[in-house]
Amino acid sequence: MPYILNTEADIKEMLKAIGLNSLDELFRRLPGQIRLKEPLKIAAGLSEYQVKSAVAALAAKNTPVDGFNSFLGAGCYDHYIPAALPSIISRSEFVTAYTPYQAEASQGSLQAIYEYQSYICLLTGMDVANASMFDGASSMAEAALMALRITGRDKIVVSGSIHPEFRQTLKTYLSGFDFTIKNVGFDEHGFVDTGSLNEAIDGRSACFIAQSPNFFGLIEDAAKIGRMIKEKGAIFIMVANPLSLAILNDPASLGVDIFCGDGQPLGGALNFGGPAFGILATRNEYLRQLPGRIVGKTTDRQGKEAYCLTMQAREQHIRREKATSNICSNQSLNAIGAAVYLSLMGKEGLTGAALRSLEMARYLHECLKNVGKVKIKFSSRFFNEFVWEIEGAKKIVKKLYKKRIIAGFLLGEFYPKLKNCILSCCTEKKSKGDIDNFIETLKNVIC
């Protein structure tokens, strides 16, 4: 039997020791009417070779993005992953370990998570980060819950140019309570409409949540937004692609109180959208409201440096119904992966990836500008993606797809008014050749 080491002889001997005659008797306390009388209607087990063939055949039915000339981003980015990263992170000492509750037997994961927390603080300028959340969307929802607890207010103000799935998740997370969510739209340049923000944010508002670069790729004037929010005594929550922070101002310097985001761009594969991990970081003063696990540095009984899980009085296994969140398992392995990625890339590598993404996106932007019928939708203050508009976008995207080009993300799905708009992204994997190929094909498709 696969994965079971007890032999028939072992089973017999163990049953005898317990004083039972059959495996069936182990379940004698179950009422008869709930016992299954028939075997499950599931196929018989397969050999490993058969499983491999069956699952590999399903993998082969998919078309990896690398088989296209892809400009698809929209919250999940196709960056280069150094070979050393999966090599380290697939070490079974990391893969098959549990949450490091037992510090003496888990110093490796604890130190790696401490390094992850440190990296997030260095990138964002925030004081503290937790050991990870599930993803960017749930991380943002937890940030909003933090703001509600911190301020005791009952209204969340949120920018409409945040990833729509993040906003949907926020709505779900707040649905158990009578809180109000107020959306603030974007102006003709694609930025937060500060006039509407000014109206929306009031003495009841716990926070304003903005994304920068926003869902359209645009870099918001976050410092200005931060000042507006502070005047009303609300918390400033910012969502960002962490890779953008290699070249953009750190959120702390912009007045951000809670930073959240999806960690996928830090060495995560696309994985059909998961697993990646969520980043959550804040200022020291809000540490006690930060949900999730946190690793701290301390000393052992002999004064030697040691790491352990700490501040556990916030967590569900201690505080139960009064906990900051119900989160228990998180996405540790992915967070450790991010620490490894940032170490491999280093200061120069990370800046290089961000700059090359920017460079390629700018080149695509320049090229598209010169294509007849194409209109650049918003401002040109973007990081790695931007929005362009063309009549019949859906059809054009379809035609390009047939020529193995994924032009980007059709915004109409989330923003009916932007139905002819396409969000296109470049990472450091793109070359000018890829972009020229895209532009040439686009020109052919249009005419």
Added chain:
Amino acid sequence: MNNKLIFEKSSPGRKTGYFPDSGISLAQAQELLGKDYVRRDLPLPSLGELEVVRHYTNLSRMNFSVDSNFYPLGSCTMKYNPKINEALSSLEGFTNIHPYQNEDGVQGALEIIYNLEEMLREITGMRRFSFQASSGAQGEFTGMLMIKKYHETSGNKKTKVIVPDSSHGTNPATASMCGYETVVVKSTRDGLIDLDELKKVVDGHTAGIMLTNPNTIGLFEENILEVGRLIHEQGGLLYYDGANFNALLGVTKTSLMGFDVVHLNLHKTFSTPHGCGGPGAGAVGVTEKLVDFLPAPVVEKKDGTFYLNHKIKNSIGRVRGFYGNFTVLVRAYAYLLRLGREGILRVSQNAVLNASYIREKLKDYYELASTLPCMHEVVFSCEKQAQKGARVMDIAKRLIDYGIHPPTIYFPLIVKEALMVEPTETESKATIDYFIEAMLEINKEIDANPDSVRNAPHSTCIKRPDEVKAARQPDLRYRY
């Protein structure tokens, strides 16, 4: 071992060069974007690949793991994580697909989700599943929000959720996140839900009850049908916390036990690895009456083609971005294909056998938390040992010196000096005998020299950390 932080190994000027250099500089980026938007300095280290590889390889060697140690951590189901699942989940056809690419390019991925759902439906008897939740706790949140929306849609005012005093901390925490008041129901001396106590708290305001079965004392809640009747009579629903489902695979179904919503921890029962605490996956299954409340999207099949159905009438919405921890689902799927129907039953049989054997061999030395037979895990109370000067924490730490990861301790909260042992089905009798031997040795040692147990572990890279200092003087990050 040199455990300097990675930041302390930096030498400015080192560069790894994984892709072509950018044609623009930071100064040019400032011109393009405006200098007010571009940062002046990025305080990250500069390292070489070998240093990074060696650093993290050495760190990994400071860990206990299933691949290197027996890991009888109660309620966590630290079973073997088959290598084939790792190999298959890292195929490019799964890792290099984008959540927003055309559905014709992800048919294999959708088929896996569809097929996995079919198998889990058969195993649990539930009508439909969602795979969006990334963990057990997020599965609970998803399931309890569905219960909430179900009541709201039916126009029923429900305010409270019942949990037994033996429940996982996530249960009451989840109820709070859904805006419910938590009501705790006591257990009997045997460790089962006290029906009389339950009757006192169930009323028309009861939204539901959250249960693990077997419960956290490792006992089958044999009055489950009566519990279900009491709750259902008042219009409440039954939530199944699947953390302990490993005991019941192929033996019964959650639908037969009367549950309306279940979550299954794929990283427990279905063999996907724990990865130092995640990623996991919480598959949430519901009966017919809750199907309309599932998070969108779900995978459907039409004319042989799979697609994402985003239109669910009364959906609670999404609990995260995209579709969940997909590559975790690939592992669980491969695992179930390999087991097949007879392998699935062998899991629960051997899990319960191994735990029952430990119970039998240790019961004369460590006091049992309950006289009732255990299922897949057994809980001892080490009060007697504590009186002799070695608390359960000390026993747990001493096990590390035997190369055994400590069992869960001080949980469930209703058992004093609790030691919760879950061996899982994948361990051999020889390993289990070794564990029993170690426990007996430690018991002897407590009589002879409790100090040696109190000062354990002796063999690890650090001694016990000062947790009070860690909490009082938080050092949570490196600073340059």
